[in-house]
Amino acid sequence: MGEARRFTGDVAELDLEAGNVMQLFRKLGERFPELKPILEDGFAVAIDGEMYEDSLLQPIKPGAEVILIPKIAGG
Amino acid sequence: MPDDVKSAEIKEFKYVGKRNVRPDGVDKVTGRAKYGADLILPGMLYGRVLRSPHAHARIKSIDISDALKLAGVKAIVTRDDFKDLPKAQPPFGPMIHDAADTTRNIIAREKALYDGHAVAAVAATSETIAKKALKLIKVDYEVLPHVIDPVEAMKDDAPILHEDQFTVGVEPKPTKPSNVFRVMKAEKGDLDKGFAEADIVIERDFKTAAVHQGYIEPHACVANASEDGTAELWCTTQGQFNFRAVCAAVLGMPVGKLKVVSSEIGGGFGGKLPVYGEPLAIRLSQKAHRPVKMVMTRDEVFRATGPTSGSHVHIKIGATKDGRITAAEAVLKYQAGAFKGAGLAAAIGCMYSQYDLENIRIVGYDICVNRPKVAAYRAPGVPMAAFGAEGVINEIATKLGIDPVDLRLKNAAKQGSVNVSGIKYGPIGFIEMLERVKAHPHYNAALGKNQGRGFAAGYWMHAGGMSCATLNVQDDGTVNLLEGNPDIGGSRASMAAMVAEELGIPYEKVRPMIADTSSLGFTLFTAGSRVTYATGMAVIEATRNAIKVCCDRAAAIWGVTAEQVKWEEGHAKPASANVGDFAPISLAELAKKAPMMGGPIAGHAEINATGQGPAIGAHLVDVETDPETGFVKLLRYTVFQDVGRAISPDYVEGQMQGGAVQGLGWALNEEYIYNDKGQLQNAGFLDYRMPVASDVPMIDTVMIEEPNPNHPYGVRGVGETPIVPPQAAVINAVENSVGVRLSELPMSPPKLLKAIETARALAAE
Numbered sequence: 001m002g003e004a005r006r007f008t009g010d011v012a013e014l015d016l017e018a019g020n021v022m023q024l025f026r027k028l029g030e031r032f033p034e035l036k037p038i039l040e041d042g043f044a045v046a047i048d049g050e051m052y053e054d055s056l057l058q059p060i061k062p063g064a065e066v067i068l069i070p071k072i073a074g075g
Numbered sequence: 076m077p078d079d080v081k082s083a084e085i086k087e088f089k090y091v092g093k094r095n096v097r098p099d100g101v102d103k104v105t106g107r108a109k110y111g112a113d114l115i116l117p118g119m120l121y122g123r124v125l126r127s128p129h130a131h132a133r134i135k136s137i138d139i140s141d142a143l144k145l146a147g148v149k150a151i152v153t154r155d156d157f158k159d160l161p162k163a164q165p166p167f168g169p170m171i172h173d174a175a176d177t178t179r180n181i182i183a184r185e186k187a188l189y190d191g192h193a194v195a196a197v198a199a200t201s202e203t204i205a206k207k208a209l210k211l212i213k214v215d216y217e218v219l220p221h222v223i224d225p226v227e228a229m230k231d232d233a234p235i236l237h238e239d240q241f242t243v244g245v246e247p248k249p250t251k252p253s254n255v256f257r258v259m260k261a262e263k264g265d266l267d268k269g270f271a272e273a274d275i276v277i278e279r280d281f282k283t284a285a286v287h288q289g290y291i292e293p294h295a296c297v298a299n300a301s302e303d304g305t306a307e308l309w310c311t312t313q314g315q316f317n318f319r320a321v322c323a324a325v326l327g328m329p330v331g332k333l334k335v336v337s338s339e340i341g342g343g344f345g346g347k348l349p350v351y352g353e354p355l356a357i358r359l360s361q362k363a364h365r366p367v368k369m370v371m372t373r374d375e376v377f378r379a380t381g382p383t384s385g386s387h388v389h390i391k392i393g394a395t396k397d398g399r400i401t402a403a404e405a406v407l408k409y410q411a412g413a414f415k416g417a418g419l420a421a422a423i424g425c426m427y428s429q430y431d432l433e434n435i436r437i438v439g440y441d442i443c444v445n446r447p448k449v450a451a452y453r454a455p456g457v458p459m460a461a462f463g464a465e466g467v468i469n470e471i472a473t474k475l476g477i478d479p480v481d482l483r484l485k486n487a488a489k490q491g492s493v494n495v496s497g498i499k500y501g502p503i504g505f506i507e508m509l510e511r512v513k514a515h516p517h518y519n520a521a522l523g524k525n526q527g528r529g530f531a532a533g534y535w536m537h538a539g540g541m542s543c544a545t546l547n548v549q550d551d552g553t554v555n556l557l558e559g560n561p562d563i564g565g566s567r568a569s570m571a572a573m574v575a576e577e578l579g580i581p582y583e584k585v586r587p588m589i590a591d592t593s594s595l596g597f598t599l600f601t602a603g604s605r606v607t608y609a610t611g612m613a614v615i616e617a618t619r620n621a622i623k624v625c626c627d628r629a630a631a632i633w634g635v636t637a638e639q640v641k642w643e644e645g646h647a648k649p650a651s652a653n654v655g656d657f658a659p660i661s662l663a664e665l666a667k668k669a670p671m672m673g674g675p676i677a678g679h680a681e682i683n684a685t686g687q688g689p690a691i692g693a694h695l696v697d698v699e700t701d702p703e704t705g706f707v708k709l710l711r712y713t714v715f716q717d718v719g720r721a722i723s724p725d726y727v728e729g730q731m732q733g734g735a736v737q738g739l740g741w742a743l744n745e746e747y748i749y750n751d752k753g754q755l756q757n758a759g760f761l762d763y764r765m766p767v768a769s770d771v772p773m774i775d776t777v778m779i780e781e782p783n784p785n786h787p788y789g790v791r792g793v794g795e796t797p798i799v800p801p802q803a804a805v806i807n808a809v810e811n812s813v814g815v816r817l818s819e820l821p822m823s824p825p826k827l828l829k830a831i832e833t834a835r836a837l838a839a840e
Binding site: 003007013024035037038041042043046048049050051052053054055058067068069070071072073074075 | 104160166167168169170238244259260261288311343344348359420421424450451452453454455496497498499500503525537538539540541602604605683685686687688695784792795
């Protein structure tokens with residue numbers, strides 16, 4: 001979604017190696033320093049279509065598609 | 076039942092899915108239930124808040140000296156009693172947590188930013204004395220120009236609420252402060268290509284008013300601080316753990332020194348997620364060394380607590396002549412109230428997400444205005460956007476001569492569809508739902524003169540998150556269940572049903588209770604339609620852990636291994652005939668033996684629930700419009716919703732009906748009315764007109780159960796989706812009844828009558 005792309009110079013897709021969500025966020029933060037402070041608090045991930053929020057230890061299998069999704073609150 | 080059985084696949088259960096008696100029912104109908112205002116403590120004082128009468132004013136000074144001298148006044152707090160907290164700095168995530176804003180909303184510092192903004196608070200020996208004391212507090216205001224409409228607030232010459240706010244999300248970075256906090260965007264595919272492929276393109280503007288959640292119970296709390304630095308807070312809240320965190324931060328106290336106990340709650344809908352008077356009550360209690368009760372009046376609730384955003388919404392949708400939507404665009408301008416943070420991320424993520432679309436672009440503006448800070452209201456941010464989107468989709472259906480449900484079928488999301496956020500759907504029941512709509516008697520019933528039928532669909536994505544649960548088996552075989560979510564929608568009944576189902580014991584033997592913050596691990600708020608899903612998963616895991624203990628105990632009694640024991644219908648049994656000829660042992664028998672076999676039997680779980688899925692609904696409404704008065708009578712209403720699995724059907728139906736009623740009030744009557752000074756004129760239920768039982772017909776419900784495979788019982792969150800479709804459905808029905816289309820809510824009789832008369836005059840020319 002557009003919210004993350006604001007901090008990636010509009011890069012929408014990239015290949016990264018990461019064994020879990022924490023490693024993914026770390027690598028994204030190194031690559032895009034402006035994104036780093038808001039990743040953990042601001043984004044959930046969909047790993048091959050399944051939603052994970054606040055799940056830094058969630059494993060990511062090789063070849064998985066991971067999407068950054070803004071966290072939303074409810075009422 | 077065994078862990079390897081996928082409960083989501085089993086259709087018939089003993090307690091899950093049944094209409095069990097609610098555990099809180101007797102207390103609620105007899106008046107015994109204890110709500111936020113019901114606690115009385117020895118020596119308790121009464122707190123009242125002085126509120127700004129100005130929509131926008133600099134606070135030059137506050138003099139409390141005369142008020143302090145009044146007999147019976149024991150403490151007064153102002154901005155000087157609260158430390159300023161750090162302001163959030165960019166980059167900003169999608170959800171905003173700004174401690175500086177929070178503390179300023181609780182009590183004004185430099186400026187009063189809305190009529191009703193708290194400026195000081197008094198604790199006295201009676202309400203009467205506290206109110207007298209408020210009148211003795213002298214506040215020197217420098218009144219400033221104000222702005223209450225988001226589009227007006229965007230203009231270059233608009234009064235600026237925050238001189239240090241520069242719009243985020245635009246290039247080049249602005250140098251002038253703005254009321255626009257930020258611009259958010261989401262895109263998928265190629266919008267221009269999509270519009271080029273369309274045979275029909277419709278573009279419309281819509282406007283919605285801010286509306287309040289309208290919970291029956293006002294905000295209320297009792298704070299009791301001790302000289303050892305600890306404090307207890309009893310309050311009506313949607314999240315005692317979240318309240319603890321915020322109050323501790325605002326008060327500068329360690330989280331572990333504050334205990335928050337949630338009372339029964341008389342409605343929340345998102346409006347009881349923010350903290351308001353609670354830190355004031357705690358600070359007053361600290362200063363007075365006595366408990367302090369604070370209960371808002373209805374006037375205060377309207378003036379000073381968050382409604383949902385008012386909005387200006389621009390929609391542009393293109394479709395081929397056979398009804399396939401090729402492009403969908405939206406511009407959302409939402410008022411955030413006095414501080415940043417309107418529900419844009421949810422609106423953007425949900426407004427088109429029930430459809431399988433290739434080309435989408437949505438831009439959202441988060442705009443500060445001189446009104447109370449908005450709070451969540453059932454699917455926050457989505458109903459306004461959906462009102463516009465579904466309105467245009469209905470118009471496309473009409474212009475193409477396609478049945479509106481058929482047009483949805485042509486574009487319906489299904490398993491494998493990907494929405495604008497990139498989420499790929501698992502199994503969802505939207506297509507089945509639409510087919511059920513077409514087959515329903517309501518859809519095909521005849522209509523009379525000035526009667527019309529309307530249809531709309533809606534999408535919401537419910538939450539997961541942290542939940543804890545502890546289950547203790549008592550020595551008589553009954554079960555105490557401790558979980559951490561205030562019960563707004565019947566969650567205790569659903570938890571008890573799931574525990575009873577897992578254990579195979581009667582539902583009546585399970586006693587669900589809501590823990591305070593000292594008794595259980597952190598549990599995320601009751602919101603986001605998460606509780607039956609997420610806390611349900613914790614409760615099931617806790618129960619299965621207790622069952623493991625039971626099996627271990629039975630194994631020890633029989634001299635076999637735990638793997639040779641199974642749990643079935645409330646009893647430990649040999650897993651097969653080979654294990655031996657042992658009589659089943661009941662939970663009660665194991666509980667009786669527990670002291671001699673290692674201690675009480677319990678199970679607990681601390682989880683972060685994931686795997687939540689979409690929650691989609693569709694509404695059908697028949698109305699009769701009086702062309703002489705503009706009055707809209709609701710004749711018939713049916714709510715269709717994919718509920719996953721209804722653990723407690725009574726409650727799920729109640730959620731579907733309740734959300735629909737709130738959406739109807741939003742569509743037909745509710746709005747804030749301000750005078751030219753930015754002061755609220757209708758701060759009460761007489762003039763802020765919400766639907767009552769006599770305004771609505773019996774709302775029928777059709778539950779589609781397409782289980783979420785990620786939950787042991789297939790649950791989907793249900794509470795919020797039903798507020799998304801009603802507005803567009805009603806507008807559509809009114810248009811079909813009298814041929815007039817409105818694009819502004821509320822569609823109150825004077826507005827509708829004017830539109831009818833205008834249309835009549837045009838037709839006569």
